Amino acid sequence: MPREAPSFHPEKSEGLEDAFPPKIGHSGQVSVYDMEEGMRYVCQRCGNCCRWPGEVPLSDAELDRIADFLGMSLHDFIAEYTDLRLNRNGLTLIEKPNHECIFLDGIDCRIQAVKPDQCAGFPNQWNFPGWRKSCEAVPVPDDTVSGAGRSSGDPVPSPTRPGDSA
Numbered sequence: 001m002p003r004e005a006p007s008f009h010p011e012k013s014e015g016l017e018d019a020f021p022p023k024i025g026h027s028g029q030v031s032v033y034d035m036e037e038g039m040r041y042v043c044q045r046c047g048n049c050c051r052w053p054g055e056v057p058l059s060d061a062e063l064d065r066i067a068d069f070l071g072m073s074l075h076d077f078i079a080e081y082t083d084l085r086l087n088r089n090g091l092t093l094i095e096k097p098n099h100e101c102i103f104l105d106g107i108d109c110r111i112q113a114v115k116p117d118q119c120a121g122f123p124n125q126w127n128f129p130g131w132r133k134s135c136e137a138v139p140v141p142d143d144t145v146s147g148a149g150r151s152s153g154d155p156v157p158s159p160t161r162p163g164d165s166a
């Protein structure tokens with residue numbers, strides 16, 4: 001979420017910009033901010049990151065694996081659940097009218113097992129300045145996650161799929 005310029009839907013997020021940052025699509029150049037040394041952050045399932053307006057970009061591999069998980073053809077999955085990104089560079093998951101991700105069901109992700117890397121990587125693999133105001137993940141000592149102890153603002157590799165940190 002630098003990444004590229006914010007690509008959320010400003011017309012759909014009126015009044016929400018101050019409350020929530022956009023789910024900005026990363027473009028392989030991501031950073032972490034406000035991370036405590038030697039800690040990782042454990043998701044508390046508040047669902048905020050699935051509710052704020054913005055894009056969840058999808059790679060070809062992600063499109064394939066989500067469609068397969070849902071038992072849908074790739075064509076049907078794309079038609080039903082995705083939209084063209086505002087920058088016209090690929091596809092994003094669509095939102096509900098209230099800005100929630102289409103796959104959010106209460107506090108559960110309907111595609112948790114195969115959720116996009118952008119989702120799995122937040123907030124440990126990437127985040128944005130001020131993310132802790134909107135995310136309830138709690139820091140715990142971490143000796144296992146690669147990259148623990150990064151300094152705030154350090155560039156990190158593109159997100160991978162950690163053990164469902166989000």
Ligand code: SF4
Nearest residue numbers: 050101103104109119
């Ligand atoms: S795919 Fe799942 S984890 Fe990602 S934004 Fe949607 S509901 Fe949240």
Ligand code: SF4
Nearest residue numbers: 043044047049135137
């Ligand atoms: S990653 Fe943070 S914002 Fe997202 S559900 Fe977990 S605690 Fe909430």
